Amino acid sequence: MSNWNTYLKNFESYLKIEKGLSENSISAYREDVKKLWEYAEPLEKSPEQLQLSDLKLFAGELFDLGLAARSQARIISGIKQFFDFLVLENTIETSPAELLEAPRIGRKLPEVLTIEEIDQLQAAIDLSKQEGHRNKAILETLYSCGLRVSELCDLKLSNLYFEEGFVRVIGKGNKERLVPVSPSVEKEINLYYDSMRNHISIALGYEDFVFLNRRGKQLTRVMIFTIIKNLAESIGLRKNISPHTFRHSFATHLIEGGANLRAIQDMLGHESIITTEIYTHISQTAQRDAILLYHPRNKR
Numbered sequence: 001m002s003n004w005n006t007y008l009k010n011f012e013s014y015l016k017i018e019k020g021l022s023e024n025s026i027s028a029y030r031e032d033v034k035k036l037w038e039y040a041e042p043l044e045k046s047p048e049q050l051q052l053s054d055l056k057l058f059a060g061e062l063f064d065l066g067l068a069a070r071s072q073a074r075i076i077s078g079i080k081q082f083f084d085f086l087v088l089e090n091t092i093e094t095s096p097a098e099l100l101e102a103p104r105i106g107r108k109l110p111e112v113l114t115i116e117e118i119d120q121l122q123a124a125i126d127l128s129k130q131e132g133h134r135n136k137a138i139l140e141t142l143y144s145c146g147l148r149v150s151e152l153c154d155l156k157l158s159n160l161y162f163e164e165g166f167v168r169v170i171g172k173g174n175k176e177r178l179v180p181v182s183p184s185v186e187k188e189i190n191l192y193y194d195s196m197r198n199h200i201s202i203a204l205g206y207e208d209f210v211f212l213n214r215r216g217k218q219l220t221r222v223m224i225f226t227i228i229k230n231l232a233e234s235i236g237l238r239k240n241i242s243p244h245t246f247r248h249s250f251a252t253h254l255i256e257g258g259a260n261l262r263a264i265q266d267m268l269g270h271e272s273i274i275t276t277e278i279y280t281h282i283s284q285t286a287q288r289d290a291i292l293l294y295h296p297r298n299k300r
Contacts, residue, residue, distance in 0.1 A: 003046050004037045011085050020173040022150065032078025035062075047086060052096045055079065059100065073102040110248040111239050118143055118249065124234045130214065133195040135227050137188035138211060138219075142243055144182045145169070146250035146268055149221050149243035155210045162186045171269040179267050 008030065015021045015029055039058045040050060058079075062072045076097075083095035113121075118139070125136050142152060151169050159168035166178045167185075189210065202216040209218045224243050232241050239245075247268070254264050 003048075004040075007047055007082075007086065007091070008033050008037070010089070011082055014085055014088075020175075022172065024150065025172070028074075029078045029081060032075045033082050035075060036079055036082075047083070048092050050096055052099055055097055055100045059102075063103070069103040076100060076102040111241055111245050112252045113239070113241065113245055113249045115253065117237065117239075118246070120235050121228075121231045121237070124231050127195075130196050130199075133188065133192040134197070134211060135231075137185070137192040138224065138227065139231075139246065140185050140188040142246035143250055144185045145179045146247045147179070148172075148247060149224050152211065152224065152243070153219055153221060156208045157210055158208055160189070160210070169269065175269060177266065177269045 011033065012026055012030060015026045021029075036050075036055075036058060039061060040046075040054070043054070045054065059072070059076060062075060067075075080095070080097045080100065083092070083097040086092045087095050122136055122139055125139075126132050127136070138152065141147060141155070142149075145167060147155070147169060148171070151171060154170060155167070159170075160181075161167065162181065165180060167181045169177050169179050171177060197212060200212065200214060200216050202212065206212060206217050211219045213219055213223065221243075228241060228243055228245075232239070251264055251268060254267075255261070
């Protein structure tokens with residue numbers, strides 16, 4: 001069964017070098033394949049010996065474990081990618097996962113903040129604390145630039161072009177894009193420099209990162225999540241929000257303001273415009289709710 005380990009390592013190298021995926025994405029694929037490996041081990045089957053019938057039983061086990069449909073679909077997608085890689089490497093002729101069906105999942109519209117709620121979250125930040133202006137700059141950058149949390153954590157000083165009015169973002173698959181930057185972002189980042197960043201000892205190797213912790217090191221994704229969760233609790237916000245909520249809000253508010261869908265796709269770094277189109281559904285849902293709420297025929 002040692003060939004499982006070899007194939008998995010080769011698959012990881014392929015995802016990193018050929019596909020240019022982030023370590024987080026590679027880790028997710030690794031865990032997907034490991035689940036299949038654990039299933040196949042008692043059967044004493046290598047990847048080349050697995051058939052569609054085996055994979056259907058594996059998918060059935062995922063269901064029996066009580067995993068959500070979305071989680072099952074993600075794992076099956078990872079398994080399909082693994083077998084596609086084996087075909088590419090001429091290890092197998094055809095993928096047994098080609099006809100493997102994933103559970104159907106409904107398209108869940110993401111949570112979106114109103115402009116008023118974003119203002120309330122920022123107003124709740126204690127600016128008397130050393131990290132206050134940093135946290136306000138984080139929220140402003142997430143919302144005004146529509147960044148993913150990983151993109152925010154990796155944002156570099158050398159990629160800020162305030163005079164030209166944009167920031168250079170390194171997104172998924174190391175793909176670069178230019179995102180317009182508002183004067184409010186420049187203002188908040190400069191305040192953060194003056195109040196915190198210029199007064200801490202920056203650790204070696206972290207000099208070019210924009211957002212740092214008090215030890216002078218790069219902020220983690222978990223820390224950003226924690227900052228936002230604590231702020232939401234402090235204002236009694238009932239919505240379940242995360243850093244990604246600001247990205248959703250960025251796109252939705254642009255749609256509502258009449259921005260071009262293709263331009264939003266470019267700013268978000270979406271490969272497919274289908275992914276971007278979900279924000280038109282959010283906007284339409286909000287319009288429908290407003291009609292139902294205010295139309296005289298719907299009042300009781």
